[in-house]
Amino acid sequence: MSTHDTLERSPAGPPARALAGASAAGARRRRGPVARLTSWLSGGLVQALLIVVALVWITPLAGLLFSSLRDEETNATSGWWTALTEPAQLSFDNYSELLADSGIVQAFWNTVMISVPTTFLVVAVAALAGYAFAWLEFPGRDAVFLLVVALLVVPVQIGLLPIAELFGRLGLYGTIPGVVLFHVAYGLPFAVFLLRNYFAEIPKEMLEAARIDGGGEARIFVRLVLPLGRPAIASLAIFQFLWVWNDMLVALLFANTSSQPLTVALQSEMRQFGSNIGILAPGAFLSLIVPVLVFFAFQRHFVQGVMAGSVK
The missing domain is CATH 1.10.3720.10 (MetI-like)
Incomplete structure (x- = not known):
């Protein structure tokens, strides 16, 4: 069997790898804008940015929750974040x-x-x-x-x-x-x-x-x-x-x-x-x-x- 025939029949040979690379490149080109956007959003930097945005968004909600669980005097003398280290401040009396x-x-x-x-x-x-x-x-x-x-x-x-x-x-x-x-x-x-x-x-x-x-x-x-x-x-x-x-x-x-x-x-x-x-x-x-x-x-x-x- 000739070397040329072996390369053509072997799935791991250079022609097969070149064909697979070309197919992958074509698949990437065929991906639509939504697929490309999804791929970009899955990156680590974007995920970290989204986590920061979520924390900023949820902070007022957490502050309102902790304030609603503390009495009026405690809310007047200290910030709501102190409840994170002093959970004894929290109660359901306000509710x-x-x-x-x-x-x-x-x-x-x-x-x-x-x-x-x-x-x-x-x-x-x-x-x-x-x-x-x-x-x-x-x-x-x-x-x-x-x-x-x-x-x-x-x-x-x-x-x-x-x-x-x-x-x-x-x-x-x-x-x-x-x-x-x-x-x-x-x-x-x-x-x-x-x-x-x-x-x-x-x-x-x-x-x-x-x-x-x-x-x-x-x-x-x-x-x-x-x-x-x-x-x-x-x-x-x-x-x-x-x-x-x-x-x-x-x-x-x-x-x-x-x-x-x-x-x-x-x-x-x-x-x-x-x-x-x-x-x-x-x-x-x-x-x-x-x-x-x-x-x-x-x-x-x-x-x-x-x-x-x-x-x-």
Whole structure:
């Protein structure tokens, strides 16, 4: 057997290694920008930088937590970081006092009753409207969609007084349904715009195949479009929930004492008692921890929604 034949047949020979190197180089060139970005982000320097950013981001949260677990006198005489070396400072007395305050507890449940229905209604209506604007033919579809997009530039402040007057006539002013309706109305334009653009990226052939198989529009929407649009829907739900949960302007104007959410209740406590850290710190942490838990619970869907449509 000749040396040339041996080199050609040997998998470890120079020609094989050259071919493998060329294939690897071609694979690296074929990688998309997302893959290259992911490879770069996996570097040690970037990971160290991200750890530093995470520590900076979480430090105020840790400070609020430790402050909420210390009494007012200790908070006034020393910094919260001293609790790291003196854990005897920590107790749940502030939370016991907070939960004994019926006004704060009622405000917390008011926040839940405002945020959850608003998020559900915005997502449900926007999903239906987004599918209709993306794939259903009806007269004036483009004009109506342009009108919806135009509403994105309308500031919330413009509608406060007219809607307050309208709600007063309808008996909705100062009620939880009134606050919910206001949030739904101003949350829908962006939600419809987002989901319509996402649903429009679904392959047309897939929808046509479902119609050929006898699927109606309602069944296609429930069985096909909603599962494919889950990342965008989850991202929208997270943003809408966080915005409504942390809102104070709308609730301050449209809610009364019996329907005010936690943000307004804490602002009222601050106005009445000044720097009453024994109530404000645990109340603020309670108001903060719920959105954080919601975000981390749905972060996988959120990341999928952010990466959707990226070039592979």
